[in-house]
Amino acid sequence: MLLFSLASSTAFAAVTVQKGDTLFTLSRRTGVSVARLQALNQLPGTLIRVGQVLRTGGTLPVTKAASKVAASPPKSASAKPQRPSRYTVRSGDTLSKIASKIGVSVRALQGANQLTGTLILVGQVLKVPPAGASAARVPALPPNTEARVVYTYRTVGVRDTFVTLAQTAQQNAKLTSAQFMNLNHLRIAWVYPGMKVLLPQRIPVPIPPAPRRRAVSLSAVRVLDTAVQVVRVDLRWRDVLVSPVLPSRGIGSSARVSTLARQSGATAVINGSYFHPRSYIPAGDLVVQGKRLSWGRIPVALAITPDNRAYIGGGGGAGSSGVGSNWTGMETVIASGPQIVRGGQVSTAYSRVFQDPALFGRAARSAIGLSSNRDLILVSTHARLTISEMSKVMARLGAKDALLLDGGSSAGLSWNNTSVLESVRSVSYGIGVFSEYSGRRYSRT
Numbered sequence: 001m002l003l004f005s006l007a008s009s010t011a012f013a014a015v016t017v018q019k020g021d022t023l024f025t026l027s028r029r030t031g032v033s034v035a036r037l038q039a040l041n042q043l044p045g046t047l048i049r050v051g052q053v054l055r056t057g058g059t060l061p062v063t064k065a066a067s068k069v070a071a072s073p074p075k076s077a078s079a080k081p082q083r084p085s086r087y088t089v090r091s092g093d094t095l096s097k098i099a100s101k102i103g104v105s106v107r108a109l110q111g112a113n114q115l116t117g118t119l120i121l122v123g124q125v126l127k128v129p130p131a132g133a134s135a136a137r138v139p140a141l142p143p144n145t146e147a148r149v150v151y152t153y154r155t156v157g158v159r160d161t162f163v164t165l166a167q168t169a170q171q172n173a174k175l176t177s178a179q180f181m182n183l184n185h186l187r188i189a190w191v192y193p194g195m196k197v198l199l200p201q202r203i204p205v206p207i208p209p210a211p212r213r214r215a216v217s218l219s220a221v222r223v224l225d226t227a228v229q230v231v232r233v234d235l236r237w238r239d240v241l242v243s244p245v246l247p248s249r250g251i252g253s254s255a256r257v258s259t260l261a262r263q264s265g266a267t268a269v270i271n272g273s274y275f276h277p278r279s280y281i282p283a284g285d286l287v288v289q290g291k292r293l294s295w296g297r298i299p300v301a302l303a304i305t306p307d308n309r310a311y312i313g314g315g316g317g318a319g320s321s322g323v324g325s326n327w328t329g330m331e332t333v334i335a336s337g338p339q340i341v342r343g344g345q346v347s348t349a350y351s352r353v354f355q356d357p358a359l360f361g362r363a364a365r366s367a368i369g370l371s372s373n374r375d376l377i378l379v380s381t382h383a384r385l386t387i388s389e390m391s392k393v394m395a396r397l398g399a400k401d402a403l404l405l406d407g408g409s410s411a412g413l414s415w416n417n418t419s420v421l422e423s424v425r426s427v428s429y430g431i432g433v434f435s436e437y438s439g440r441r442y443s444r445t
Contacts, residue, residue: 095120166180230377271431
């Protein structure tokens with residue numbers, strides 16, 4: 001519905017928000033851009049409500065700061081005009097134009113508003129720095145750290161708007177509003193409380209030590225008179241990624257290890273942990289790219305941060321993994337067990353959750369271990385071993401901590417799309433090692 005103001009000498013059009021309306025649909029209906037609708041109605045974001053009357057024409061409203069300046073008494077010709085403390089971005093504004101208008105440098109304006117780029121949005125309120133102010137200093141990183149851009153899934157709060165979230169994305173990863181929309185598959189510039197959005201975050205992480213060996217290597221060796229296949233991973237390389245590899249149909253489906261290797265393109269793939277034989281749902285916690293895909297009762301896991309620091313332990317601090325664990329800050333989590341090596345010594349103290357008699361007989365075995373938080377070891381063999389024998393193999397290979405993976409007909413290993421040890425049956429997921437990964441890194445919040 002169009003309304004006209006009679007209180008002003010200049011009539012202006014308005015529209016009443018109906019059920020189902022968005023700023024985008026109103027923009028298409030009225031021919032007025034979303035940015036101008038926001039400016040005309042002083043909207044900080046894109047949230048509108050049914051029954052709200054929005055202006056679609058006329059002059060832009062005067063900000064409070066500008067009104068105060070206009071209402072102040074006239075000064076002598078020699079007095080300098082008072083500088084406003086805030087500036088509301090209008091259509092056609094750029095940082096350069098605003099800086100010139102208010103008499104400061106672009107860098108000072110960026111520093112006052114913590115902007116790392118030049119992206120500004122119509123309706124955005126900028127702090128105006130004092131005359132002659134220089135750019136704010138960027139806080140120094142802690143010693144021996146470097147900045148990394150890590151992506152996290154964030155729940156939109158009641159005070160969040162598309163504008164504030166897009167600004168955060170621009171400051172941390174130089175994403176434009178359009179790129180932020182594409183990242184989160186948004187068709188319109190609108191978010192709502194409770195919605196999950198992917199958001200970049202610039203965080204300090206320890207500078208990794210210099211690599212000590214090839215990023216990923218495979219060797220066939222005999223340990224304690226047992227033929228085993230060993231993959232060693234040097235996590236000091238920044239472009240190495242260790243991640244669960246899912247079948248093409250996702251969680252709850254299955255595939256052989258060789259198929260997982262071919263579909264993922266990983267340099268090496270070993271079978272993962274236990275799963276329910278009918279549903280193929282993993283029996284323990286599984287975090288992929290910072291997103292938790294399954295929960296379970298297995299009390300210990302391999303966990304890896306987005307900057308490739310790995311450890312074997314529980315996810316609840318002093319507690320354990322399974323229900324209630326957060327795995328905050330982790331990119332990859334794979335719950336498995338029992339823990340067969342602890343502190344470099346063979347361990348026989350198993351959790352009560354491991355009660356399946358088939359687990360303790362002789363069978364083909366796979367395991368994963370750490371000789372340090374940057375040195376990962378994947379081992380698989382079709383030799384029929386007891387848990388105790390596999391524990392001794394992992395300790396002899398240098399593992400300080402090690403977890404048993406699924407075994408028997410599930411045990412399998414592929415290298416460069418070639419099956420080294422094919423799994424007899426299909427598994428719910430594998431563990432992939434990517435040696436030349438250049439994509440995003442993720443963290444669980």
